[in-house]
Amino acid sequence: MGRAPCCDKSKVKKGPWSPEEDSKLKEFIDKYGTGGNWIALPHKAGLKRCGKSCRLRWLNYLRPNIKHGEFSDVEERTICALFASIGSRWSIIASQLPGRTDNDIKNYWNTKLKKKLLGIPSSQKKTSFLQQQQHQQLVLPSPYLPYNTFEPSSNLSYQALQPISQEPLSSSSSSSSPLFQASEKQVKLETGSSTVLAFGGEMQNWSTCSEQLDFSNFLLKGFEEQISGMQNSFLEEFSCFGYDEIKQHLLNSNNGEFFLEEQRRQQETEKP
DNA sequence: AACCATTCCAACCGCTCAGTG
DNA sequence: ACACTGAGCGGTTGGAATGGT
Structure with missing residues (x-):
């Protein structure tokens, strides 16, 4: 029924x-x-x-104070940074952009930003994100780079990407941090000169051991600090963060400790 | 001008979660 | 503890607008 x-x-x-x-x-x-x-x-x-x-x-x-029309560069960067951090949690992203609605942001992401980030040619003047960032590490959430349907576009820089791992990371792996182990769909892509890490936008998996709100705040707080620490390059070169930088920064924060503690607790309860 | 393809966005759908009795 | 209900959310879709031939 x-x-x-x-x-x-x-x-x-x-x-x-x-x-x-x-x-x-x-x-x-x-x-x-x-x-x-x-x-x-x-x-x-x-x-x-x-x-x-x-x-x-x-x-x-x-509703009053709704903003319509073009998104500013700052708004774009905020969306990209938050998407990389928390995935498609549009309502949370919208809460960081006064006057914008979750639906608006979702539409903008799906119709414009995603294409721009993936370097899909369009009539727009700007060069693609990937083209600009060939020698840097990128962090992109996987919903728009799904490895199981991954098809390189004709774009040159994009063509260079090759999946080198499609396995969900094992939770017992000691080589990566607990923060990222919990992501079910992590995939690493490599180009000749740079590494792209794509991890699942489905953060619910991560938050099963904690209050969702606390977890969201944890991610947002971590990312805000990350942004403030990289203000110049962030604003000038779009939202681009290295995997290790983000990982280290989040783990160094107090909230990172909170998360690790929750994770330890969860592992305890899962033991037979 | 006519047709077709693509883009864009408002609106809908179905799900989860929290509150309540 | 359970069932029910409404709010809120994210994914999807229909169709209008726009662009290309």
Whole structure:
């Protein structure tokens, strides 16, 4: 048996919102607020819409101080840095970019940034991220570099990439840090002159042993410190961090200790 | 001008999680 | 402890807009 639907689909309107619906919703929320109950809101506001649809429309479009239009360079870099750090946690990323919504950032990532980072040719003026960074280490999360569907593009710098390991890292391996062992989909790619490490964006695996919020804060805090320590090169050369640098920095932080402690505890409980 | 391909983004869907009784 | 409910989230999709031939 599936989950009960949140509303009667046959009685609610779907598709694009009309200006009339927008103003109804906006006026109602301006007057009464959401009341913490989105399901009841459309009926009260006189809208033939699902509560979820109203919520989405409000959060992504109607709510005050929403920014639309082009993302700035700083916003782009923030998105890239956070994606490399925490993966596709769009709501957390959005919380770092005032006025931007998770949906906006997700769309921007999927339609523009991802392509830019992977060096897929486009009409845009900038040279590709990989082209700029041939002699440096990069950290990219794997959802957009999945090794099982990895297909080099015709782009020269991208073509040079070759998977050298497709095995999930063993949790008993002593050569890599505990922080990265927990990632299920870590893959190392090498070019002639540089190393690219791609690790899973699915951070939930890492956080099974801790409160998700604490873990997110841990990652964000670590990355903020990382960014502040590399401010100049970060701003000038896009978001580019070495694997070892990130690992070392995060492990050196207090939160790193917290994480390792949690991990030790988890390993204890997993023992037969 | 007409057609087709691609890009973009608003909106939807289905899932997880937290709160509540 | 359990079931139920609503909020919130991330992945996916439909279709409008745009670009190319």
